[in-house]
Amino acid sequence: MLTETVAAPADDSPVLRFVGRLLQDALAAGASDVHLASTAGGLQIRYRLDGVLLPMDSVDGRDFGARVIRRLKVLAELEPTVNGRPQDGRLELTQGERRIDARLSVLPSRHGEDAVLRILDRQGLLSSGRMNLAGLGLDAVATGAIRRLVQRPHGLLLVTGPAGSGTTTTLYGLLGEQPAGEDKLITLEDPVEAPLAGALQLAVGDSAGLGCAHALRAALRHDSDRLMVGDLRDTETARLVVQAALSGQRVYAGVHAGQAFDAIGRLITLGVDPYDLAAALNGVVAQRLLRRVCPHCAEDDQPTPEMLQASGLPKAVLEEGWTFRRGRGCDDCRGSGYLGRQAIAQTLTLDPELRGLIAERASPAMQRAAAERRGLITLRDAALELVCAGITTLEEANRVTAVQE
Numbered sequence: 542m543l544t545e546t547v548a549a550p551a552d553d554s555p556v557l558r559f560v561g562r563l564l565q566d567a568l569a570a571g572a573s574d575v576h577l578a579s580t581a582g583g584l585q586i587r588y589r590l591d592g593v594l595l596p597m598d599s600v601d602g603r604d605f606g607a608r609v610i611r612r613l614k615v616l617a618e619l620e621p622t623v624n625g626r627p628q629d630g631r632l633e634l635t636q637g638e639r640r641i642d643a644r645l646s647v648l649p650s651r652h653g654e655d656a657v658l659r660i661l662d663r664q665g666l667l668s669s670g671r672m673n674l675a676g677l678g679l680d681a682v683a684t685g686a687i688r689r690l691v692q693r694p695h696g697l698l699l700v701t702g703p704a705g706s707g708t709t710t711t712l713y714g715l716l717g718e719q720p721a722g723e724d725k726l727i728t729l730e731d732p733v734e735a736p737l738a739g740a741l742q743l744a745v746g747d748s749a750g751l752g753c754a755h756a757l758r759a760a761l762r763h764d765s766d767r768l769m770v771g772d773l774r775d776t777e778t779a780r781l782v783v784q785a786a787l788s789g790q791r792v793y794a795g796v797h798a799g800q801a802f803d804a805i806g807r808l809i810t811l812g813v814d815p816y817d818l819a820a821a822l823n824g825v826v827a828q829r830l831l832r833r834v835c836p837h838c839a840e841d842d843q844p845t846p847e848m849l850q851a852s853g854l855p856k857a858v859l860e861e862g863w864t865f866r867r868g869r870g871c872d873d874c875r876g877s878g879y880l881g882r883q884a885i886a887q888t889l890t891l892d893p894e895l896r897g898l899i900a901e902r903a904s905p906a907m908q909r910a911a912a913e914r915r916g917l918i919t920l921r922d923a924a925l926e927l928v929c930a931g932i933t934t935l936e937e938a939n940r941v942t943a944v945q946e
């Protein structure tokens with residue numbers, strides 16, 4: 542890995558200066574990824590901010606653009622002159638005193654090469670020190686429901702959502718509900734996202750060279766009380782997690798799925814026995830992240846009747862005191878109208894009826910109907926609550942949650 546001080550390039554070459562400025566700007570903006578695409582006229586640059594790609598300034602000149610990508614390849618210790626095949630590398634960026642890991646992926650494209658720089662910034666997880674549920678910004682009802690699940694003495698709690706929906710942050714928040722050092726906590730992560738006080742954290746996965754199931758078996762022999770598994774994706778790990786929960790441990794695990802019931806279906810598809818799962822599972826938290834309206838340029842807004850109809854909202858909401866807000870776009874939000882994100886959650890708590898339905902392999906639709914009769918809130922409802930309060934926009938709610946959820 543190469544350490545490169547990008548703040549003050551000693552060389553005055555325009556390419557070096559440009560790349561240094563670009564990296565500093567991306568860090569300052571809080572971008573998670575920088576996309577550089579070669580075009581007929583140069584380079585198109587976009588940042589992923591709060592989960593969405595936004596166009597930034599483009600670069601004129603194909604030669605200059607190619608040299609920018611070559612410079613990034615040098616920083617990531619790739620072959621700068623090899624252009625015809627995919628390459629992946631790592632580099633370390635510095636911002637003031639901070640060191641930030643980044644990964645570079647380069648692919649050949651129609652006009653040369655495209656590069657994506659993924660910035661692995663753990664500051665978000667670390668900045669609040671020890672995380673807990675209150676730090677997630679969920680509403681009081683969701684926080685209370687999750688806290689009751691966390692306090693069960695044993696069993697499995699699943700956290701689910703698509704990639705990039707903040708499930709890792711929530712898992713850390715769940716772990717933070719218990720005082721550090723009072724019990725043996727082991728985490729299995731790919732990769733370890735942030736240091737947790739009082740925990741034994743194991744890096745699993747291909748890059749770590751330690752299989753998740755292998756690590757989990759070892760952890761179970763290590764007299765653990767609580768286990769956290771970042772991502773359940775293979776049959777053996779899923780079965781071991783359920784067995785650990787049945788044997789009296791508290792287990793928190795992430796699984797990539799859409800809604801709470803999809804996560805249950807996913808484990809059964811992976812080969813977990815439905816009867817065991819029904820006995821082990823305490824609940825499922827499904828979550829999403831929505832972009833917040835930028836406070837610096839927010840103004841009142843009135844969606845069109847067509848927009849309301851397409852969003853499944855009756856005209857009546859207009860008389861119910863909804864406060865629609867929208868960001869005009871300013872320097873603080875880079876013209877997007879959004880700044881920062883807000884989590885929403887659907888919390889499913891298992892009861893005897895639901896356990897029975899899962900054990901009997903009832904369809905997700907039947908399970909869902911039973912839960913909704915008991916007042917299960919959909920992610921759509923949770924998103925519209927934020928729209929109603931002017932925290933996010935209808936467009937953003939429609940982007941993240943489907944109208945028919």
Ligand SMILES: [Zn+2]
Pocket residue numbers: 835836837838839868869870871872873874875876878879
């Ligand atoms: Zn703004």
